[in-house]
Amino acid sequence: MALGKLFQRPIMITILVVVSFFFFVNFMLYDRTNCHDRLTDAKREQETLFKHIQYLENKIKKYENANDVSEVKDTLLDPHATPFFPEYETKGSKNIEHPIPIVVITHNRTNYLQRTLESIYSHIDRDKFPVIISQDGTIEHTANFIKGWQEKENIIHIQNVGRTNPKWKTRSERAAYYYIAQHFRFALSYVFDYAKYNSVIFIEDDLEISPDFFSYFENLQIVLNNDPTVFCVSAWNDHGLKDRVKNPKALYRSDFFPGLGWMMNRDLWNELKEQWTIEVGYWDDWLREPERRKGRACIRPEISRTKTFGSIGSSSGQYFNSYLKPIVLNEKYIDWDKEDLSYLQKQNYDKIFMDLVDSAIVISNIKDIEKYEDKTLIMRYKNDKQRRELCKKFKIIQDEKAGIPRAS
Numbered sequence: 001m002a003l004g005k006l007f008q009r010p011i012m013i014t015i016l017v018v019v020s021f022f023f024f025v026n027f028m029l030y031d032r033t034n035c036h037d038r039l040t041d042a043k044r045e046q047e048t049l050f051k052h053i054q055y056l057e058n059k060i061k062k063y064e065n066a067n068d069v070s071e072v073k074d075t076l077l078d079p080h081a082t083p084f085f086p087e088y089e090t091k092g093s094k095n096i097e098h099p100i101p102i103v104v105i106t107h108n109r110t111n112y113l114q115r116t117l118e119s120i121y122s123h124i125d126r127d128k129f130p131v132i133i134s135q136d137g138t139i140e141h142t143a144n145f146i147k148g149w150q151e152k153e154n155i156i157h158i159q160n161v162g163r164t165n166p167k168w169k170t171r172s173e174r175a176a177y178y179y180i181a182q183h184f185r186f187a188l189s190y191v192f193d194y195a196k197y198n199s200v201i202f203i204e205d206d207l208e209i210s211p212d213f214f215s216y217f218e219n220l221q222i223v224l225n226n227d228p229t230v231f232c233v234s235a236w237n238d239h240g241l242k243d244r245v246k247n248p249k250a251l252y253r254s255d256f257f258p259g260l261g262w263m264m265n266r267d268l269w270n271e272l273k274e275q276w277t278i279e280v281g282y283w284d285d286w287l288r289e290p291e292r293r294k295g296r297a298c299i300r301p302e303i304s305r306t307k308t309f310g311s312i313g314s315s316s317g318q319y320f321n322s323y324l325k326p327i328v329l330n331e332k333y334i335d336w337d338k339e340d341l342s343y344l345q346k347q348n349y350d351k352i353f354m355d356l357v358d359s360a361i362v363i364s365n366i367k368d369i370e371k372y373e374d375k376t377l378i379m380r381y382k383n384d385k386q387r388r389e390l391c392k393k394f395k396i397i398q399d400e401k402a403g404i405p406r407a408s
Contacts, residue, residue: 098198098199099127099128099129099130099197100128100129100197100199100200100201100217100218100221100263101129101130101131101132101191101195101197101200101201102120102124102129102130102131102132102200102201102202102203103132103133103134103187103191103200103201103202103203104116104117104120104131104132104133104134104203104204104205105134105136105180105183105184105187105202105203105204105205106133106134106135106136106142106204106205107135107136107137107139107142107183107205108137108139108141108142109205109206109310110141110142110145112205112206112309112310113133113142113145113146113205114145115208115309116203116204116205116206116207116208117131117149119207119208119209120203120209121153123209123210123211123212123213123214124214125214126153126154128214128218129201129214130154130156131153131154131155131156132155132156132157132158132187132190132191133146133149133155133156133157133158134158134159134160134183134186134187134190135157135158135159135160136159136160136163136179136180136183137159137160137161137163138159138161143157143159158186158187158190160182160183160186160187162182162186163179163182164182164278165178166178166278166279166281167279177281177282177283178278178280178281180283181276181280181281181282181283181286182278184202184283185273185276185280185283187202188200188269188272188273188276189273192266192269192270192273193273197266198225198265198266199221199224199225199263199264199265199266200263200264200265201217201261201262201263202261202262202263202264203260203261203306204260204310205310206308206309206310207260207261207306207307207308207309207310208306208307208309208329209235209261209305209306210235210304210305210306210329210330210331211330211331211332211333212305212330212332212333212334212335212336213235213261213305213306215333215334215335215336215337216235216301216305216334216336217233217235217263218336218337219336219337219339219341220233220251220263220299220336220341221233221263221265222341223299223341223344223345224263224264224265224299225265227344227345227346228296229295229296229297229346230253230296230297230298230299230344231264231268231293231294231296231297231298232257232262232263232264232268232298232299233262233263233298233299233300234254234257234258234259234260234261234262234263234298234299234300235260235261235262235300235301235304235305235306236258236259236260236261236262236300236304236305236306236327237258237300237301237302237303237304237327237407238256238258238323238327238396238397238406238407239394239396239397239406239407240301240302240303240304240327240328241326241327241328241395241396242326242328244394244396245302245303245328246302246303247302247303248301248302248303248330248332248334249334249339250301250302250303251299251300251301251302251341251344252299252300252301252302253297253298253299253344253346253349254297254298254299254300254407254408255293255297255298255404255408256288256298256401256404256405256406256407256408257284257287257288257293257298258298258300258406258407259284260304260306260308261305261306262298271292272287272292275291275292285401285402288401288402288404289402290402293402297346299344300407301330303328303329303330304327304328304329304330305329305330306329307327307328307329308320308324308325308327309325322397323396323397356376357378359376360375360376360377360378361375361376361377361378362377362378362379362380363377363378363379364379366379366393366394384400387405
């Protein structure tokens with residue numbers, strides 16, 4: 001027994017040393033494996049921090065005569081104030097009086113972004129439409145992918161590094177929609193407050209565009225800027241299924257904001273930026289609310305100038321197969337510079353629309369449509385339930401936002 005006790009303690013010590021050594025070796029191996037990644041992340045965060053500090057120092061110098069410099073710092077660090085932007089070069093557009101930037105919103109879907117950029121550069125006029133890729137966050141593989149495109153095209157790359165967690169209204173709300181809204185605000189502030197553009201086109205990284213996409217927006221900008229009853233121009237028709245559209249030149253005033261490739265101007269941003277706080281989620285529905293729309297219309301085409309292929313994303317493919325995938329893309333080039341768009345002015349459009357309604361043929365059964373070719377027809381409904389039933393029969397999306405049915 002005495003001999004057993006004599007050897008018991010050294011054995012236990014030896015076991016502890018071996019176990020400790022085992023954990024130490026595994027920790028060192030794990031640490032060495034991840035060292036490069038952690039060092040890369042640290043360097044990127046350090047560079048971003050230095051840029052923030054440099055930006056603040058430059059701003060503070062401009063306020064050297066202020067009574068209290070700390071007040072200036074507090075203003076600059078306000079999350080509702082204009083966000084931080086590095087000094088991005090904007091060569092290639094200086095000779096154009098009023099270029100229209102196209103902002104591509106992206107996060108981490110580089111395979112989608114590749115397809116979108118290929119579509120853009122198949123049709124773009126590089127002198128008139130500078131391309132800005134706005135990345136939500138600093139994911140390295142996305143940033144490197146964009147750098148690869150910058151080697152062959154004059155692309156401006158900005159990154160939203162200031163995500164803020166909002167106060168949730170309900171437990172079912174998804175954080176992604178609030179982050180997307182913050183990202184859009186960041187990009188809008190860059191375009192209007194920092195880069196001083198007068199208008200902007202937004203598309204997301206899951207859209208392809210039509211051959212006349214840029215001609216369409218370039219000429220519709222005139223309508224947007226000269227008609228105070230128009231608050232945006234969209235490339236999308238929510239009901240633009242193949243057997244529901246016909247005329248590639250037809251445009252409409254709609255009370256519904258469609259999104260999916262759209263243009264707005266500085267005047268609207270000046271209205272919205274004080275309201276567009278970090279508490280805003282579901283940004284497109286927020287724009288559709290009466291407080292923002294103020295009775296104004298959005299111009300949309302009969303045949304869409306964008307097509308979405310984004311079955312994977314924040315909305316988890318909501319409506320994609322049933323309502324989004326079947327929407328057709330216009331394939332015919334229309335030179336919109338040669339088109340008379342004066343009919344879109346409210347006083348002209350309202351008269352044309354009411355004349356069509358007054359002369360339309362009222363039908364009560366969908367089957368009756370086949371009896372009339374190239375005629376304006378009306379089917380009436382008494383309530384929202386009946387409207388939704390009609391939408392089902394026509395196989396078009398049924399929902400409404402802020403009391404406005406889609407495409408109405």
